[in-house]
Amino acid sequence: MRSDVVVRAGWRQWTGLAVLALPAMLVMIDMSVLHLAIPRLSADLDPSASQLLWITDIYGFLIAGALIPMGALGDRVGRRRVLLIGAGTFGAASVLASYAPTAETLIVARALLGLAGAALGPSTLSLISVMFHDPRQRTTAITVWMASFMAGGAMGPLVGGVMLEYFWWGSVFLAAVPVMVLLVALGPVLLPEHRDPRPARLDLPSAAMSLMAVLAVVYGIKEVAKDGFAPVPAAAIVVGLAVGVLFVRRQRRLADPLLDLSLFSNRSFTVSLSTLTITVIFMLGTQFLMAQYMQMVLGLSPLTAGLWGLPLVVAGTVAIFVASALAGKIHRAYIFGTGLVVAAAGFAVLTQADASAGLPVVVTGSVLLFAGLMPVSGLGIDMIVSAAPLRQAGSAAAVGETTQELGGALGIALIGSLVNAVYHSRMTTVVPEHLPAAADTLPAALAAAQLLPERLGEELVTYARNAFADGLQLTAAIAIPVLLGLACLAVLLLRRVSQDADPPADEDQPVKTSSPQASP
The missing domain is CATH 1.20.1250.20 (MFS general substrate transporter like domains)
Structure with a gap:
């Protein structure tokens, strides 16, 4: 039975929202901050053309591809747990990227940042729905969350420009570290833990298919946008869509799908x-x-x-x-x-x-x-x-x-x-x-x-x-x-x-x- 009385959020929930908004902002800052550092980074690490593409793109690719598996994982094992693990990983990967001695190390660090960023996004947003039961307060809270994303997108070039004015190229990554330390420290105090009361086994083939489908489509679309139509990007899009179709069919057959397609029946x-x-x-x-x-x-x-x-x-x-x-x-x-x-x-x-x-x-x-x-x-x-x-x-x-x-x-x-x-x-x-x-x-x-x-x-x-x-x-x-x-x-x-x-x-x-x- 659910109570008809809606418990309104208090100071603890609003303070927790402030803690959740900061990593959301940093995920967007990291989307754009690297582009300004490319000239200095290239002079220092001397990456090949292929390596430079992976350095710039792998972060966004993995965020896009890993969002659905990470959201499902949070539902099963706990949103706060996934959030804190993601925050710790994001901070550690930021340090690794900042002091990367080689292009290969930087690619690995950016990949870890992408996976950690994918863990942060759905966890922060789904925790808001748990913390704010009153519909109007929940709308305000999600508005604050969205505004933090917007601010991060705008601040990326400005933060990067200031850091590069006074420090080395790797400094653009270090801004995330104190925020993630703050989240790991305050998260257990201010944020509730929440997960599915009947957690199902995470279907790993579905997670792999979701990751592959989104990665292939995003890669293909971005390559077409940069260089025009070419066989390889077109093939990537076709493969991604085909895997997406197989993913949907698999979800319909599973007793505990990674993504419940009944959500789409809600107008x-x-x-x-x-x-x-x-x-x-x-x-x-x-x-x-x-x-x-x-x-x-x-x-x-x-x-x-x-x-x-x-x-x-x-x-x-x-x-x-x-x-x-x-x-x-x-x-x-x-x-x-x-x-x-x-x-x-x-x-x-x-x-x-x-x-x-x-x-x-x-x-x-x-x-x-x-x-x-x-x-x-x-x-x-x-x-x-x-x-x-x-x-x-x-x-x-x-x-x-x-x-x-x-x-x-x-x-x-x-x-x-x-x-x-x-x-x-x-x-x-x-x-x-x-x-x-x-x-x-x-x-x-x-x-x-x-x-x-x-x-x-x-x-x-x-x-x-x-x-x-x-x-x-x-x-x-x-x-x-x-x-x-x-x-x-x-x-x-x-x-x-x-x-x-x-x-x-x-x-x-x-x-x-x-x-x-x-x-x-």
């Missing part, structure tokens, strides 16, 4: 997951283009471009907290719809971002975009986790986070490919015959311009920047009807879904949990 879960996927595709794909536009079209330095990215973060953070506050008064279906309409307005502004538009158009459009899409992401994650029984919260959280990883990779690939196609079609008729690579990408054109006489070089740069801006404008124009249509669908499908429901009760046995009582 709140499925619609929120679908909306989140499309939202992330546009949000991260556009963010990727904005970074290139600011640096290669407007000519800003990486640090200046990073600073101009802060208004996006501030707008998204403010919007997600406002949406969280309104969620108790306005049905989330209408918040979803409004956010998607605001994002469409942001894309309408970006249709005016030509090569001479300057920062006001780009920043205004991006601010509207993030202000519209971040509330959709935050409330979507909340609905995904809340739709699952408490014993499956880790798996539900992992599905939501895996969707974000896949959506981000897909967004960069699809939007990047569209922009590149427009760029190539504009440039094929104007590039010099002896510099054909200039028609492929904007960086190649900027490099080729250095080899031409001054006047011809300036003309090539102008053509190239205008061609890239044309691609951005077309992408924005396509996004407008997609987001408006998605807004209508979200309102129609979600308006009859209860928004204040607790997570479904676990049957037969009480949830196995150990924690101090919440303050009244």
Whole structure:
């Protein structure tokens, strides 16, 4: 029997939330902080081209691939236990990466960081669903968690820039160590332990299939986004999808599946997951283009471009907290719809971002975009986790986070490919015959311009920047009807879904949990 009285979280739970938000922020910082250190790292360790690719990519690959197995593991053996093991591993791997004497050692350290990061994500999010029983408090807590992710993504380049200004390249990894030590020390005191009251055996073949499917698809998508279509990335995507199909079939046959597919029969879960996927595709794909536009079209330095990215973060953070506050008064279906309409307005502004538009158009459009899409992401994650029984919260959280990883990779690939196609079609008729690579990408054109006489070089740069801006404008124009249509669908499908429901009760046995009582 479940009590009708909802215990509200007290100071211990809110303090525990602060402890959970920090590692979430650091996972995102580690996603981007390495890129700034590549020049110094390369000079010191002298990695081969292949090794350098693995150093930069293996962290994100393993996070994406290991999220579902780690979420399921937390459900079975305890979310706090997996979180603390992940935190300890993340701290130790950060030290190893910081002082790595060889490229091979750094690759191993980055792989360990990826596995540890995958353990941190679902554990933090699923523990929030255990710590905050009141639906409105839970929404606020998940909002704080999402805001920490956003802040981490924005702070990565800034933290990395400051560390590299005063210290060696390995210092960019050490910022994580004191935070992970704090988490390991305070976690047992502030965080409850929670796991499935009837833990099933972890199906290792399913875990391996999940890892392989996501890794192959993410690898293929990212390679296509970087270098265009090629047989190997295409084969990786096909293999990943095939393994994914086999994974789904295996889950249907197992008595205790790694991922309970019945979650997808819940309308709140499925619609929120679908909306989140499309939202992330546009949000991260556009963010990727904005970074290139600011640096290669407007000519800003990486640090200046990073600073101009802060208004996006501030707008998204403010919007997600406002949406969280309104969620108790306005049905989330209408918040979803409004956010998607605001994002469409942001894309309408970006249709005016030509090569001479300057920062006001780009920043205004991006601010509207993030202000519209971040509330959709935050409330979507909340609905995904809340739709699952408490014993499956880790798996539900992992599905939501895996969707974000896949959506981000897909967004960069699809939007990047569209922009590149427009760029190539504009440039094929104007590039010099002896510099054909200039028609492929904007960086190649900027490099080729250095080899031409001054006047011809300036003309090539102008053509190239205008061609890239044309691609951005077309992408924005396509996004407008997609987001408006998605807004209508979200309102129609979600308006009859209860928004204040607790997570479904676990049957037969009480949830196995150990924690101090919440303050009244």
